[in-house]
Amino acid sequence: MLDFFLGHYAYLFLVALFVVGLYGVVTKRNLVKKLIGLNIFQSAIILIYVAGASKWNATVPILEGSGASYGDAGVAQEAAHGAIEAAHYINPLPHTLMLTAIVVGVATTGVALALLITIHRRYGTLDESELLERMS
Amino acid sequence: MIDQNLPVLVPVLFLLAALLAPLLGQWRRGLSYLVALLASLVNTAVALYSLYYVVVNGIVRHKFGGWVPPIGIEYVLDPLAAFMIAVVTVVSLVVLVHSRQVVKVELAGRDVPFYGVVMLLLAGFCGIVVTGDLFNLYVFLEISSLATYALIAAGEKPAPVAAFRYLIMGTIGASFYLFGLWFIYNMTGSLNMADIAAILPGVYGETGVIIGLLLMVVGIGIKMALFPLHGWLPDAYTYASSASTAFIAPIGTKIGAYVLIRILLYVFEPGYFSSQIPLADVIMWLAAAGILYGSVMAIAQKELKRMLAYSSIAQVGYIGLGLGLANPLGLIGAVLHVLNHAFMKACLFLVAGNLRVTIGHSDISRFDAALRRKMPWTMAAFTVGALSMIGIPPTAGFFSKWYLVLGGIDRGAWIMVVVILVSSLLNAVYFFRVLENTYFRPALSMDEAMGDYDHPDADIESFPREEVAPSMLVPTLVLGTGIVLLGIFNAFIVSAVIRLMVPAGL
Amino acid sequence: MKRFVLLVLIAFGALMFYGVSTLPDRADPRAPANLEESAAGSPVAQDYYIRHAYEDAHTPNMVTVILADYRAYDTLGETMVIFAAGLACFLILRRRRQEDLEEWEESEGLEESEESKEDGTRS
């Protein structure tokens, strides 16, 4: 039971976050609020990817002992001998994917805000029900 | 050298054009259109050549950065992808030629970003089609989606609202796709389609795979406007500028359908979604409901573009139906309908654009015989498109429906056969309404033609009411002729190209 | 309506809860994503990345190598997404200076809602 909890609690929390964001998008009447909900559930997905990438007793996916100088001899040797343990580093692939997903999120937010400004210029409101009234 | 690079050329050239069009356009306005046209021309040639090449020589793969697939990303040009790219480039080239005048009228002063965004849209579509990597698909899905939002927003007064609604729906869809992809990645450890297809049979029973697949299907269903998820479509198509709609409507939802076909038939095994879980039946019934709903709603519309938008929902239903039938004939019908419907919808929306430029509206109740006399060629193209939508034999629309009916009979799904026939009848109702007005209704007086519209510039005399300029007329006629030609040569298309797409085990 | 939406969301959340709880544990070394070789015999990407990133590109930060080399095409797509957003804002909000001024002069005496007259005409 405890193992199950340790292995899944982050997923459960993040799914809850996903649902909260979705709730915001679907039920909020103010369009900015909808956008905030959208941001929340996008970042829930980002976090769920990141959570899925972690490994026990592993470190960040930057080779150790390489902080200071370029072409650090120790790292080069370690790499050359194939001594790098995959279990020793966190899975870097989801991190990379999520960098892209974050960028996509910003891009979407930017376009959405541009749309909101246009909507407000044309209709003078950002409230969904008022907007529907003024549209018809 | 060029052969191994075939898959990558079309999307990359579109991307290059998307970058150059605004850059050069800020220097000389006219250049942006030229860049777009040039890229479109070159890409059409490349796409047709690569279709020929793939049919003759088999699948072409391009490994980005030289990394072997599960490590790197790959582009796969198989017959289905080559076919889709050819459809996208040919239709978009014709629409692009047409769009110049429409942009001058409807989007004055915004042509530079418009052509850049159009190039991005096409790059996104082509990237989605050729990619062999599920995450890369997401990235290109987002490129095309952002372009679509922008194109829709640049339209009439309510257009930004429609675009915003689509943005919310589309982002939810893309996020669902991403979430589903996470499940699949967790169960397989890979993102490459071919690799996943090899790993998946071992884990088909797992709940994670089923939920991942469901999330992905829902996400893509939003993008392709599958029946209960179509809410964004009518407003978006109606309020967008005619030039934008002509780009989005013929191709946009088909790309969603393509992704669905790709994932269900090529990443997952055909037997999985049709027999192990009842997904095929669900898609089939939803598609049938969408066909009837779209057709009935189209009858109730008074505005041509809105009517065509609802008819789009119905037509996407046909494609979903063909996929849901889960047999080779159904798939052939679906793929053929992608091609046919791209031509038909493009033709009809170009006619709507022609009408808006010449008479300033596309309101069905104000069509009259004078219209046909003043614009004989445009209305002829419309007639051909309408007949094809209904499914009158020599035109293309008949044959895709024919294959769908055969597929339905093959499956024993008689209700689906009935649905297709009934919807053809409904199509006839709403298109004959337009045709009746344009062929049999005596010319309206000026007051009647204006109706009770109090638009600031419903000044009907300011519109020429005569045939459009050649640069708009020729594309419309090309598409009209194309519909007939596709109908005549459909047997050749099916036997030479589409038969190659049927995956093993279907 | 709101209650119905809430119900649907709760059902969806429950389904997702169930879905994630059937997944392999986080950080399980036997999870398919953490293996060396997949069930089908192909190399698993993350294992290859961690082992070979440095020798392939002489860069200790694996994320950078994946981002800009192994999956560089994704990053090109990502840059295009940002570019698309910029261009989309350009298309949605910016007009030519001259027209803008004209429109502004036109609408100066008018009500706020008259602003986008130019856009609302062709309906």
Next chain:
Amino acid sequence: MHWEFELVILVFLLAAAIVALRSKDLLAAVVTLSVYSFMAALICAVMGAVDVGFTEAVVGAGITGVLFIVAIYQTERKSVD
């Protein structure tokens, strides 16, 4: 992995999300969203995704917040729900 940290920050994250969605003042909601993003960045860092955490901090707590505030400034600040 330090699961105790993660748990605490996850609880804060959920709370920040709910506060951001409930606040009637949009400016406050956006500021809470920035806080939320910062929490997300923190949790990324705890989970070992330093790059993602960095990006999330720069983007979520910086750029997105500024863009939102500009948009709110251009439109309106009050929300009914």
Next chain:
Amino acid sequence: MERGREGIDPMRGYYDDRIVALSSRLVVPFIQLFALYVVFHGHYSPGGGFQGGAMLAASFLLIRLSVGSDGAQLQFRKGWGTPGSSIGTLIYLVTGLSTLLLGGYFLDYSQLPLGMGESETRSMGILIVEIGVAVAVACTLTAIYDDLVGEEGRRGSPHDA
């Protein structure tokens, strides 16, 4: 929302608040320096083109926020946004295309004629690409901000309240 002093729109016009202006002018060079560090040191530590670009954009936005868009023209012109983002992305795309033309696969950096070992060439390729990304991201995010704030021709017009 509140207008600035004397009815000047604080987001667009010159907004004369010495303390804010001075302190942000003091901070901005350091942000930019750090942004460049992040771009160029992305090989060894967290960071890279996107993060560095976003930080550069943040430094431009800070000046825009503190002294108003018109005042910030001296630092980063509005007209540079769109061409800059095109050019930044072009750096990336052209790198990929050149490897294609040199006979390799798209974005296969080992084909670049830099006269180094294969893995060093890849490392350099990554750097080139990251610079392209940084330029594109910095310019685009600034351009988006400028588009959201609006044109100076609209200043004081009735419909931007």
